[in-house]
Amino acid sequence: MEKQRRAVISGTGSYIPDHVISGQHFMDAAFFENGTRLDKTNAEIIQKFSDITDIVERRYVQQGQVNSDIAVIAAREAIKDAAIDPETLDYIIFAHNFGDMRPGGNRIDQLPALAAKVKEQLGIRNPDCIGYDILFGCPGWVQGAIQARYYIESGDASRVLVIGSETLSRIIDPHDRDSMIFSDGAGAVIFEATEDGATGILSHRAQTYAVDYAGLLTMGKSSFPLDPSDNYYMKMNGRKLYEFAVTTVPGVVKQALDKAGVHITDVRMVLIHQANGKMDQAIMKRLFKLYGLDDMPEKLTPMTISWLGNSSVATIPTLLDLVRRGKVEGYRVTGGDLVVFASVGAGMHINAFVHRF
Incomplete structure (x- = not known):
């Protein structure tokens, strides 16, 4: 090589x-x-x-x-x-x-x-x-x-x-x-x-869909109509964001894998942004559909969303650290493993990279 x-x-x-x-x-x-x-x-x-x-x-x-x-x-x-x-x-x-x-x-x-x-x-x-x-x-x-x-x-x-x-x-x-x-x-x-x-990192792919989707995550006034403050808070269109992510993220992940010259079946683990458990499951199912596959391995996507929630930029590096330290039951990273990292969020931005340990 x-x-x-x-x-x-x-x-x-x-x-x-x-x-x-x-x-x-x-x-x-x-x-x-x-x-x-x-x-x-x-x-x-x-x-x-x-x-x-x-x-x-x-x-x-x-x-x-x-x-x-x-x-x-x-x-x-x-x-x-x-x-x-x-x-x-x-x-x-x-x-x-x-x-x-x-x-x-x-x-x-x-x-x-x-x-x-x-x-x-x-x-x-x-x-x-x-x-x-x-x-x-x-x-x-x-x-x-x-x-x-x-x-x-x-x-x-x-x-x-x-x-x-x-x-x-x-x-x-x-x-x-x-x-x-x-x-x-x-x-x-x-x-x-x-x-x-x-x-190391073998490939990556990133995209931004701003024209039609920038408004899915924005700052806005409180939902309480009589809020006396001038504060702005984070606001999102959850349903539309879900649809956007499920539709677009799988393709970006596949493009990153294609650039690395590897197949989804070669991947040991996918560390995906912990935004919504159901959404992440739907993204993974759609990804496998792109390869003509109906089933995916049980131990492919470690999840922390149930007990850590969505900490935005922190979810993936935190998940990686927990997996490397053996703190996510059933998941381990060993030498030679191919791991995909993927995320989606405000912008709307999507990105992914492929890394071999």
Whole structure:
């Protein structure tokens, strides 16, 4: 096999908040839609939501934590796992959507960039370690990995830290039932250069559908018609987003696999953005249909959505870290395994990459 410089995953870390939010947390909420309070009981609303999404619990950060704080925790774990000196990092790429937000407010702090805050907290003095943020919706961490691939394959970098971290609990509307889907968390991954000719990122594919679909995830006023604040909250068209993802994501994943010259049956695992359990299952079924296959392996798509919820950019790197550490029952990554990473989110963006461990 001809040797080629590639970006290989060498270390992972994550931070899962210990503040567990069950459905009971929303029993006293007042849910509205189109200015009218929903006429079902909260118990019915919560149960229906769980049936649709598979989400039973989610995690929120503690009052004193902000996004960059939990990102540092995940980053330290990844650096330790990779057994590297952080001063040797060439880039720190931080994927998020809402910066640092304090509890009780809605203001976004992105000055300086969160990557610079992480670099400061890690104590990295090397000025040649470049830190910057990317805003790419939920697929932000995957896009950061794609950028790391470019840096490493071009010879511009040998080690890149890619972080996905978010505190969505600070930007959700308590009067919007869709807010029950979102959670907080952080994941971090070290990519290093390899020239062994076998491992690392083999291919990727990304697309943006802005003209017709940018409005599926936006910022807007509270669902509560008498909300006295001027705050804007994250809003989504859940049904249309579901249809968009199921229709478009399978094709992008297949294109990434085709570029790598591998078949879906060669894949050991698919790590897909934990957005909605039912949606992810539908995406995978549609993907196999593209290959003319009706059945797929049972242990192909590890899921954490039921107990971690949707932490946006953090879902995939957190899932990867848990799998590598043997914390997702029935799933393991070993040398030679082909793993696909895929995501979809605000923009609307879709992306995927194929990696051999």
